[in-house]
Amino acid sequence: MITVYSEDHNLHTGLLDPRSDTWQESAECPDRANNVAKAIRDQQFGEIIEPQQFADEKILRIHAADYLQFLKTVWQEWEASGEGGANARPDTFVGAGMRYAETDSVVGKLGRYSFDSTSPFVAGSWQAIRTSANIALTGAELINGGERTAFAACRPPGHHATTRYCGGYCYLNNNSLAAQSLLDSGAKKVAILDVDYHHGNGTQSIFYERNDVLTISLHADPKLEYPFFLGYADETGEGKGRDFNVNYPLPFGTDWSSYHVALNDALDRIRKFSPDALVVALGLDTFAGDPTTYFEITTTDFQRMGEAIGKLGLPTLTVLEGGYSVEWIGKNTVRFLTGIESG
Numbered sequence: 350m351i352t353v354y355s356e357d358h359n360l361h362t363g364l365l366d367p368r369s370d371t372w373q374e375s376a377e378c379p380d381r382a383n384n385v386a387k388a389i390r391d392q393q394f395g396e397i398i399e400p401q402q403f404a405d406e407k408i409l410r411i412h413a414a415d416y417l418q419f420l421k422t423v424w425q426e427w428e429a430s431g432e433g434g435a436n437a438r439p440d441t442f443v444g445a446g447m448r449y450a451e452t453d454s455v456v457g458k459l460g461r462y463s464f465d466s467t468s469p470f471v472a473g474s475w476q477a478i479r480t481s482a483n484i485a486l487t488g489a490e491l492i493n494g495g496e497r498t499a500f501a502a503c504r505p506p507g508h509h510a511t512t513r514y515c516g517g518y519c520y521l522n523n524n525s526l527a528a529q530s531l532l533d534s535g536a537k538k539v540a541i542l543d544v545d546y547h548h549g550n551g552t553q554s555i556f557y558e559r560n561d562v563l564t565i566s567l568h569a570d571p572k573l574e575y576p577f578f579l580g581y582a583d584e585t586g587e588g589k590g591r592d593f594n595v596n597y598p599l600p601f602g603t604d605w606s607s608y609h610v611a612l613n614d615a616l617d618r619i620r621k622f623s624p625d626a627l628v629v630a631l632g633l634d635t636f637a638g639d640p641t642t643y644f645e646i647t648t649t650d651f652q653r654m655g656e657a658i659g660k661l662g663l664p665t666l667t668v669l670e671g672g673y674s675v676e677w678i679g680k681n682t683v684r685f686l687t688g689i690e691s692g
């Protein structure tokens with residue numbers, strides 16, 4: 350299996366998260382992707398290639414032009430504004446009956462284009478974000494070119510990002526960009542299966558009224574877990590998209606014995622949909638050893654998960670999403686991809 354990867358993600362570094370009374374390095378840190386690439390090299394899993402470059406038109410198939418402009422310029426505006434702090438980060442959001450008004454303030458813009466405060470910007474963020482999208486788009490090109498499988502080692506991740514909001518460590522929705530690119534290259538139907546621990550709210554919202562993309566997400570119940578305000582079982586799509594979105598909210602403590610039941614149901618739905626290609630949004634944060642989450646999926650289970658998905662026999666692009674055990678993310682990724690290949 351070919352992996353698409355770039356070192357550019359290392360430019361998106363020095364991100365801070367509030368923990369208790371102090372700021373600490375964000376869980377979404379460069380060593381995540383570095384260790385994924387290292388595990389692929391160390392285990393000689395397959396060739397690693399650099400991403401191709403793609404024009405903004407590809408991004409604008411999913412994201413709004415004003416949002417793209419914001420992502421490109423926010424760091425320069427932050428620096429020019431004299432705002433303090435190593436990270437550009439919002440503190441005021443459009444809620445409580447307020448207007449979605451245009452603003453000249455960079456702090457205002459950060460609030461206007463963010464749905465939470467977990468996705469800060471540093472000097473190198475834009476290049477890393479744009480390269481991450483290029484990685485997913487290159488993966489789609491590989492599938493379009495006839496590869497049965499490919500892996501897009503994206504960082505930053507993408508599944509929380511919507512048409513015009515960043516959040517949840519995500520800025521451009523890499524898996525959605527890949528799915529749209531496959532459709533634009535001739536696929537009639539594409540399925541996106543999101544196995545990240547968190548609901549893929551961005552992916553769901555992007556395709557919610559469409560029937561050419563089946564979106565399915567298995568995740569921790571949003572009643573208990575981020576992103577809290579989307580990801581419930583009764584969200585099944587609207588308009589033409591009715592019945593083309595499926596959510597499996599699962600309780601804390603979910604292990605393979607119950608996870609695989611939901612997964613098999615999801616795979617049955619994908620079979621019935623009969624897509625031309627599958628995009629897997631692979632989060633490794635369902636892992637029992639993940640320091641930030643509450644599922645009990647083991648390293649062996651990741652291979653089982655890959656095998657079950659691989660048995661669909663579909664052209665399959667796997668796109669890297671979350672996963673915060675820096676020590677295990679690489680090993681678990683390779684086990685999952687090994688499963689996909691053998692399935």
Ligand SMILES: [Zn+2]
Nearest residue numbers: 545546547671
């Ligand atoms: Zn996640």
